[in-house]
Amino acid sequence: MTAIRYALLWFLLLVSNNAIRAQNVDIESNGGNNHTPSAANGGHTIEGKVSTSTGDSNMPQQWLASTRIIVNYGEYFGFLKRDGSFEISNLQPGSYLVEVTHPDYFYEPIRVDINSKGKIRARKVNYIQTSSVQQLPYPLKFKPKGPFKYFQIRETWKLTDFLFNPMVLMMILPLLLLLVLPKMINAADPETQREMQNMQMPKYDMPELSEMMTSFFTGGSSSKSSQQLALKNKASKKKQ
């Protein structure tokens, strides 16, 4: 049942397509006296229209100058009129690939088949299954699919990126521990200070880190004297 319905639909589609095409042919043969060289005058003509990204009816000069219409990789060319329409004439029956190239915008190519009777069919380009037909409207319509991305985006230096870098975080945390924590303890009330003193830590077994650093930076002799000074100082503190 469904198969039949599909077949019917397909048939309808075909009919309607043919009707549209027949209309086109009619228009062509009527208007043959004006501009379009009709098929009788040797060769067939592919017609189409290229639109810009903004959809202007009149193409900007820049767009006109930089857009090219290439058929079969350069065998024939089409040229744009002011309104973006184009014609490719003097074509024998056969299959043609129509490409629109613009340096900044991408257009999808369309394959156009002209049979020996002069009927024209446009379809999607499929390189893998070359016989598959996915019909497209004729006269051809080319719309930009979007701008080309030729360039990489350069990474910019940001403060937040720098700060949240794990290496930087690893450096900052110990620094915090070193600088802030002792102060927090110092700021506490004298009771805790006394407690600390009561803990009877072995004071002089380990050299203090800060002193090591100072000795490292200030150099030998002066550091010794300063150390001695510091020692004396602490000793006097104790006596007090």
Added chain:
Amino acid sequence: MVKKWKAIDKLSFLLIAALIKVSLCLYEDQVSKWDFRQSFVGRLKHFVAYDTHSTPTIVLGTEKQVLASIYLKNGSLNWRHVFECGPFNAARVEKEDGNVITVNANGLYVRSWNAKSGSLVSEYRLPESIVTENERNSDYFNFYIKEKGNEIVCAKFHQSSNRKLQFYVYTFKSQNVKESKIVAISKQLSPKDCAFVNENYFVCLDVNSLEISYVSLNDDVKFTTLSLSYFGLQSSGVPENLKLVTFNHQPDVENPYFAIDLNGDGHVLIRFENKELKLVKIFPKVKQLYIESVSFTNSESKYGLFMLISKPESLKNDVDESANVKVNKDLHQFKVAIFDMENWQEDKALMGHFTVKSNSPIIVNSMFIIPLLQSQKYSYKILISTIDGSLFLSSPQGRISWRREEALASILSAEILDLPLSELDATIEQTLGFSSENILTQFLNRVSSQIIQLQTYFTKIIADSMEAISPSIVNERGDENDENTDFDGSDLQSSGKELRTLVRDKFGLHKIIVTVTEFGKLFGIDTLSGKIVWSVFDTDLRNSLRLNPPKKLSIFVQRTTAHFPYSAKCTIVSKDGLILSFNPITGQIEDKKQLNTQVKQTMLLYHVDNTYLKGILILDKDNFVHLYPETTNQVLNKHKDTYFIVVGEEKTGLLEGYGFNAFSDENRKANRVWSLTLPTSESSSKSRLQIVFKRHGEHVHSQGRVLGDRSVLYKYLNPNLMVVTIEGTDPTISEFGKKFSFITLYLIDAVTGSIIYSTIHKRSKGPVFVVHSENSVVYSYYNEKSRRTEISSLELYEGKTQVNATSFSSLHRQVIRPFIEHQNFIFPTGISSMVDTLTEKGITNKHLLIALPSGGILELPKAFVDPRRPINPTMEHREEGLIPYVPELPIPSEGIINYNKSLVSVRDIITAPSSLESTCLVFAFGLDIFYTRVTPSKTFDILKDDFDHWLIAGVLLILVGLSYLSKWLAARKTLNNAWK
């Protein structure tokens, strides 16, 4: 099935996109940093229109089938259209609405254009009774477009015999054709000798019998023939190259003028008066004539005759100078005189005078006058097109506004060469040269050379500072140059400063591109600025190339700049035996020689003589060997057993290999070693044979490929392997009377002539582009059955063991048959040229550079066309880094190396290594030229161009500062503690 493909397609596309993103792609701020594009139009053929209103432009038609609009101010392009194949017959501006009408492909396309925007207004076609599709490329036609633009007059020589001629008048509005009766015409005449004087008169000039025939189209169409002696013109000796000159603007339509160019000796002005020819005036020594409306100083607006005279004194001077070329160019003086056409009075006030600098002769091809009306005062500009393709615009006061080198639109071949060492480095080289002497002299040499270095260093500083003080001398005309650096306007002149800065840089990125053009003009182009460093026009080369147009002409680099103190030397050998040798850095022609024989094949010797010069071996049509220079005879004699040469004949498909083992001073004949006839098409004219060798002196870095299981697959690296492709048509298979074309490919050992591999692609046609390097062959063709371009890839392997790792001999390794991997891919657009990248040592990955018809150059990693790409990937394949097989190759926009600088009709791309292993230099030419550099494996050997020196320096400074600050703080703390 479709869905499955799509799914695979998408997946692989993602993968591929990711891969490409990693390897390629510019940043937006790198635009024009390393690349330049220059756009050309070709040598002028039709001067169509001028528009001197708001933004003055001129419209030109050229020999490259281009219609272009050029700004009068700076010579840059406004718009440009390239037409389909077939001659560009005629172009003219319509009088009423200013549209430009063009006729091309013998009237298959008659188009009307808007001159301002370049948009198409309407398109017509001459009816089939006049021209058919088969006559697209024929030369049976002459066209004339009426000034009103409503009619085209056409003369057709019937092809049956060239003796019959018929005229047609085509009217656009009604699409009507009026036919004349068929007239008989002299046998010797061809459309080239004939021209329309206007819509009523058609004139032919018979160069051999010195007769003029003319016909009036108004009444009875019948030829009248007159001898030139009727006008009292007598020729002494053989007259050559008489030419008809017609004028676009005629003061009187009924009685039009035309002229005969006496090949530089002068012009004869002739006029139709009452349908009869009358000699008006003879202008001896006049180079060009032109008729244009003029407002004379002492009378009202009338038509004037402009004539161009180049001063004979300067010409003589030029002949002397061309023998010993100097840096400072010679001046060529030109004079434009204007005559009132009624009373033949010269108007001295309007006379023009200008000079052009050039070190080679300037032969004017055509001159045009562009009248200007500036604040009620009449003035004009002179547009001159020369035979060597340069186009320049001058004012009568002698100021040259711009100059275009249109010869660059027809480059035949190009080479990228190293620049010489700077003076400083050269002296170091010199000291290293004397290593054979004893220690004391070496020491003295060393000391003296270092003193010289110091001296040159100081003199350089002094010279530079002198230049800085007086910059006006060097940049005499620099301001003009700057205006149009973006395009082509590169002026010929190269000042002394430029020549001095042409020295090698540290990374070998600054090089010189040497090109040979179809017009016999040679150019040297600086790769950094894109400016023309030197240009030389040689008339002998021009004639040779014009008579025997080659498909490809190699520039042989006989000696590079690496052998100080010997200068570099390049040589070209034309088909008819003209040898032209020149210095690629200065452009100085060093030697010119004519062999009195046709050249069959040429080859550059591998071995150098004692001046580091590689000889050129020339095989003439009788298989005699000529060597250039003669002195390299001994080199060939010494190594004669190792030289072989291959000659392929296109028509018959005959391949012949020649050896030189019997070569001696007496016997200069090459002996045939092998011959092979490959099948081509029956109609031999259609077939095309192509032989591709590997690059001369290619570096192969790795002898094999490491597989997933850690074993090595050794490459088959036969240096004598050549790829032979034949494009032909198969007469036996046909469908609907249409013969199928085929492409065959052979891999042949050039020494023994043994075929290693062959394959055929039925129902396929060219053009075939072959990339042959290391152990791989990549080629492209068009599959007519599936209507798509396909790229086929071959790789040759010896197997898991290597027979002889140190050397390869074609003679002793007959037994080894390489095994070959072969895979086809679909390329989703056409290909106009394909090459591979080249680096110094071959370590960097190879990428393919493919020129697309859309104007882009695609950089495609060679891994994509690896024939070993597996359909069902296993772990081992993944280990090896193979991409799973997908039939369709991607064209990511990130891989387009020329981004939006599109190139029209690319003819070829050449690549050259720089001194950096990562970087490859690329030069593409066609109608446009484009130069850039690519880094297939990214720049791994130098810092990136965006490397932030300031950030690194800043961080370092801050660190040092902070450590001192902390030292000071620590000291203060301890002091404070001490005082507590």
